[in-house]
Amino acid sequence: MAVTALLDVLVLGAGPAGAAVAARLLQRGVTSFALLERYALPRDKPCGGGLTGHAGEAFAALGLALRVPHVPAPRARVRFGRFERTVEMARPVDVIRRVDFDADLIAQVREQGAEVIESEAAERLVVRADAVEVTTNRGRTLRARVVVGADGVASIVRKHLAGNAKALPHRLYMQELPAGGSAVPRDTMVYDFSAMPDGIRGYTWLFPAPGDRINIGIMHYPADRRGGPELLRRMRERSLALGVDAPAKGALGWPVWGYDPRAPIAAPRLLTVGDAAGIDGLTGEGIAVAMEHGIVAGDHVARALESADFAFGGYRRAIRRAVVGRELALDRQLAHMLYQRGDKWREWMALVLFDPDVLEMYAARVSGSQVLADQKLRLARAMLRHVVKRRGRLRELAAAMA
Ligand SMILES: Cc1cc2nc3c(=O)[nH]c(=O)nc-3n(C[C@H](O)[C@H](O)[C@H](O)COP(=O)(O)OP(=O)(O)OC[C@H]3O[C@@H](n4cnc5c(N)ncnc54)[C@H](O)[C@@H]3O)c2cc1C
Structure with a gap:
């Protein structure tokens, strides 16, 4: 040899x-x-x-x-059932x-x-x-x-x-398609958490991609085992809600730790x-x-x-x-909270969606304009606001899911 x-x-x-x-x-x-x-x-x-x-x-x-x-995307749209909010990012994310x-x-x-x-x-x-x-x-x-x-x-x-x-891996699938009839603007990244009530612990995405394409996908956190066929079905359902009819074949999956x-x-x-x-x-x-x-x-x-x-x-x-x-360490903790088994995730999802500052903080983290781990005081303030507002927010969450 x-x-x-x-x-x-x-x-x-x-x-x-x-x-x-x-x-x-x-x-x-x-x-x-x-x-x-x-x-x-x-x-x-x-x-x-x-x-x-x-x-x-x-x-x-x-x-x-x-x-x-x-493709520079200067805004992100977060969806949960009927709820939708678009946040501006101080720096565009390049796809x-x-x-x-x-x-x-x-x-x-x-x-x-x-x-x-x-x-x-x-x-x-x-x-x-x-x-x-x-x-x-x-x-x-x-x-x-x-x-x-x-x-x-x-x-x-x-x-x-x-x-x-x-350790159980995260599971991710993606598929790339011509932009075609997508109702999503070419400068917006969509993160859709609507499948959480059905047991998916994560989100589906729709990103604009170079060459007039879109990239759709799903990420599932391993709080719960979910099979590939179910994840792909959810990915396609959520894309369809945005006017994207993805062919049944062509998605690629990958486990990641x-x-x-x-x-x-x-x-x-x-x-x-x-x-x-x-x-x-x-x-x-x-x-x-x-x-x-x-x-x-x-x-x-x-x-x-x-x-x-x-x-x-x-x-x-x-x-x-x-x-x-x-x-990464902070996101690991946030993932344990938001993607946990059972019903507790609703508390955290209500905080993320309905607090006036949390999505903005996270958008700044995603765009790289701020270090979220340096914003612990702001996060703590959001938690305190949530103690007072949680009942009303949980009602809003239930209404978004109905
Ligand atoms: C569906 C999906 C969507 C994702 N979306 C995003 C996203 O939008 N944004 C983002 O930031 N991240 C995203 N990620 C994560 C991102 O793709 C990875 O984190 C990134 O590729 C990590 O880079 P890497 O160089 O560590 O590994 P890789 O890109 O996997 O590169 C590893 C390389 O090592 C080579 N290799 C493997 N084994 C051997 C060997 N034994 N000998 C020699 N070579 C070897 C492989 O061929 C490969 O070229 C996504 C992941 C998935 C699965």
Whole structure:
């Protein structure tokens, strides 16, 4: 079996997380690295394509640019049964198509000097005292001082770190269609929670997409098991309510694990980023998250190479303290409240929909114009208002559902 020369870093996966790690390593002067990608590029990825959160800051920090077609959406419409409210976002969310977006991110890091190995998958890794050995499906062994798992939901690095720990995944499905007869303006993202009373713990979406297309989808939080056929039926029902008649075939689904601040995301010589480390539990988003993780990971790897200390003991704490980790931890708590089993979700949904400030706060979080984790006083004030107003709001919620 062929064994290659020792690299400083091997990054598994050439999605947004892998591209971000590569860009950061280059900024830090690390050049002895390669990205290993299972598929030939460009490869597609089921996704809503919304560049939410602090994507803009991540691009700027990484010296990358958004060079592909995108639709700016400066407003979001939230629906629940008969209730509907549109909120303005201080910054538009850009909606991209992943096949173009991911290919261009990789093109940018290649232009800067990154080596990308395509159509070769990591199958097994062994951590030795001085290096990590990664065996691939081409029967060779790549060796690196550090391996970064940017290899998505089925990450072999995540499996290595988490052992047999089992968590139920979020389930997401999406479908892309010509915009056709959609009643939704091309500058608006729709988030529809109308299926919550039927047991769906999450929302359906309808986003404008480049090329006069729309992207529809559903995210279900794992409070309760729901099968794919039911999720797809709900997705189509809710799209139909907005004038979009989606064909029965063509949706793509994907299980994804939510970020858990207590879960292991690093070990000596190993780090995870992006979906391998966990997505946003409330929204199911992860593109900006992957890029923000990539910045922290790139910095830690560069420091480890300088100091020859490959323990990565501080990585989990650094992620937790970064804006991305604080937002993910807060969203995890909010998801536990809003998407819980039983009837308690009604309390929180009534707060979200009928408080004068909560949707605005969340819109600012989605557009990346504010850090929600810094708004705890405002959130606490909203909770206090809810204590006084909850009965009336629960009646309003019941009326919206009727
Ligand atoms: C239906 C759906 C809708 C979504 N909508 C949104 C949205 O609107 N906005 C948002 O921000 N996020 C959204 N997300 C989440 C988002 O798609 C992910 O969070 C994002 O792709 C994470 O990037 P990543 O680089 O970590 O992983 P990925 O994009 O999955 O990239 C991982 C890469 O690793 C490669 N790979 C895997 N295993 C190996 C291996 N063993 N060896 C070599 N290479 C390997 C894969 O081929 C892939 O190219 C959505 C997800 C789904 C499923």
